[in-house]
Amino acid sequence: MTIKIIIADDHQLFIDGIKSILSKSLDIETIGEANNGLQVLKLLEEGLLPDVILTDIRMPIMDGVTLTKTVSKDYPNLKILALSMFDQTVDVIEMLDAGAKGYVTKNVDKTELDTAIHTIVKGDYFFSANLPEDIKDWFHKENNIANNQLLTKRETEILQLIVKGRTSLQMAKHLKLSKYTVDTHRKNIHKKLGIKSNTGLVNYALKHL
Amino acid sequence: MTIKIIIADDHQLFIDGIKSILSKSLDIETIGEANNGLQVLKLLEEGLLPDVILTDIRMPIMDGVTLTKTVSKDYPNLKILALSMFDQTVDVIEMLDAGAKGYVTKNVDKTELDTAIHTIVKGDYFFSANLPEDIKDWFHKENNIANNQLLTKRETEILQLIVKGRTSLQMAKHLKLSKYTVDTHRKNIHKKLGIKSNTGLVNYALKHL
DNA sequence: ATTCATATACCTAATGTTAGGTATATAAGC
DNA sequence: GCTTATATACCTAACATTAGGTATATGAAT
Numbered sequence: 001m002t003i004k005i006i007i008a009d010d011h012q013l014f015i016d017g018i019k020s021i022l023s024k025s026l027d028i029e030t031i032g033e034a035n036n037g038l039q040v041l042k043l044l045e046e047g048l049l050p051d052v053i054l055t056d057i058r059m060p061i062m063d064g065v066t067l068t069k070t071v072s073k074d075y076p077n078l079k080i081l082a083l084s085m086f087d088q089t090v091d092v093i094e095m096l097d098a099g100a101k102g103y104v105t106k107n108v109d110k111t112e113l114d115t116a117i118h119t120i121v122k123g124d125y126f127f128s129a130n131l132p133e134d135i136k137d138w139f140h141k142e143n144n145i146a147n148n149q150l151l152t153k154r155e156t157e158i159l160q161l162i163v164k165g166r167t168s169l170q171m172a173k174h175l176k177l178s179k180y181t182v183d184t185h186r187k188n189i190h191k192k193l194g195i196k197s198n199t200g201l202v203n204y205a206l207k208h209l
Numbered sequence: 210m211t212i213k214i215i216i217a218d219d220h221q222l223f224i225d226g227i228k229s230i231l232s233k234s235l236d237i238e239t240i241g242e243a244n245n246g247l248q249v250l251k252l253l254e255e256g257l258l259p260d261v262i263l264t265d266i267r268m269p270i271m272d273g274v275t276l277t278k279t280v281s282k283d284y285p286n287l288k289i290l291a292l293s294m295f296d297q298t299v300d301v302i303e304m305l306d307a308g309a310k311g312y313v314t315k316n317v318d319k320t321e322l323d324t325a326i327h328t329i330v331k332g333d334y335f336f337s338a339n340l341p342e343d344i345k346d347w348f349h350k351e352n353n354i355a356n357n358q359l360l361t362k363r364e365t366e367i368l369q370l371i372v373k374g375r376t377s378l379q380m381a382k383h384l385k386l387s388k389y390t391v392d393t394h395r396k397n398i399h400k401k402l403g404i405k406s407n408t409g410l411v412n413y414a415l416k417h418l
Numbered sequence: 419a420t421t422c423a424t425a426t427a428c429c430t431a432a433t434g435t436t437a438g439g440t441a442t443a444t445a446a447g448c
Numbered sequence: 449g450c451t452t453a454t455a456t457a458c459c460t461a462a463c464a465t466t467a468g469g470t471a472t473a474t475g476a477a478t
Contacts, residue, residue, distance in 0.1 A: 376433090376434065376435090377434075377435075378433095378434085392435080392436085392437095395435080395436080396436070396437065396438090399436075399437080400437090405436080405437095406435090406436090407434095407435070407436090
């Protein structure tokens with residue numbers, strides 16, 4: 001059975017290189033290519049039926065994250081494999097959140113790319129070996145939120161002040177508490193929601209409160 | 210000419226005290242009262258026509274900020290005077306942003322309250338003398354934004370990464386720059402937009418980008 | 419009485435942000 | 449050539465946040 005893929009990258013030379021490499025794989029066939037995310041969507045709308053989309057992240061007109069979100073929503077059977085120079089955890093997690101099933105960096109060898117494609121087609125996730133170990137935390141985070149830990153009344157109140165941009169000291173004065181108390185509530189909010197940054201909390205609150 | 214006011218505060222005793230004080234003013238008449246923001250809106254919908262609304266901030270069901278935003282939008286001729294125990298700059302600015310024309314704290318004497326009401330009816334802003342001096346910066350901020358300073362391409366790019374919750378170091382790695390460079394761009398963004406906090410930038414970006 | 423959840427409070431240290439200042443390089447416009 | 453805007457880079461210090469840990473008090477449920 002042939003695995004049909006589309007390659008999206010703004011560097012045509014890179015696309016050609018990957019096509020050449022994959023042409024040596026007996027069961028992988030490149031059926032399309034694009035230089036930005038929007039071109040991929042057009043190919044899909046015209047009826048092209050790939051199994052896997054290999055996509056760069058940083059592309060003009062529509063980047064890989066936006067493409068992944070759209071494809072995951074509109075074509076849920078399609079698998080997305082990110083192929084990118086970015087190797088930070090935050091980059092990987094952003095693609096996972098968008099719906100990607102795998103992530104490899106552009107410095108892996110052809111064997112690993114081959115393995116990646118086969119792995120995600122099989123239904124598993126795949127990450128190249130050079131990526132940080134803490135990507136695994138993403139799966140644990142899913143579990144924490146599944147446990148549905150609700151914020152207490154006070155925690156919700158603090159979160160609302162966080163969204164307004166208040167500092168801990170300002171909140172403490174507002175609520176007639178010690179700054180230490182506010183910081184403890186903040187710490188508990190971070191822990192309950194599995195979110196590490198203030199900005200992450202703001203974005204969460206805007207979506208859920 | 211009589212100035213007609215509504216008083217909103219969740220402490221009925223406080224309302225009664227203010228009514229009593231203002232009853233001694235020959236040209237001020239209390240025509241209504243409410244224990245939360247929603248009750249005020251109902252009074253207005255029933256046809257009550259005040260000149261000024263005296264409102265606390267911290268009230269159940271609908272707080273003073275939300276009330277002020279709604280009234281400023283739906284009844285633009287009405288003047289709002291905040292009467293609150295909160296005395297931090299951020300509290301005052303939040304009410305100004307919502308549309309209030311004045312702000313006095315609950316520990317001012319009756320003469321200052323009287324003056325506040327008359328001042329805002331006249332069309333000027335009024336702030337009790339015990340409030341921080343830097344409230345004046347709010348008026349300068351209006352000017353800065355009026356000058357319509359646009360962010361550069363790079364600044365916009367940084368702002369988008371800020372919204373995603375990236376740290377300066379992460380951005381630097383992503384963009385292949387020094388962290389110092391990213392920090393400098395951030396500093397310039399804060400300056401251009403007149404916004405001091407990261408969270409403020411996030412909220413700005415979500416509204417404008 | 420005991421346990422649990424919540425609220426309040428504290429301490430420490432590491433990391434991240436903000437704001438003041440400095441500087442050079444490049445490209446575009448005059 | 450000069451000026452301006454933008455990008456890049458650096459330094460310092462103060463402030464703010466995060467995360468690990470500690471503790472007590474209160475109210476509700478068992």
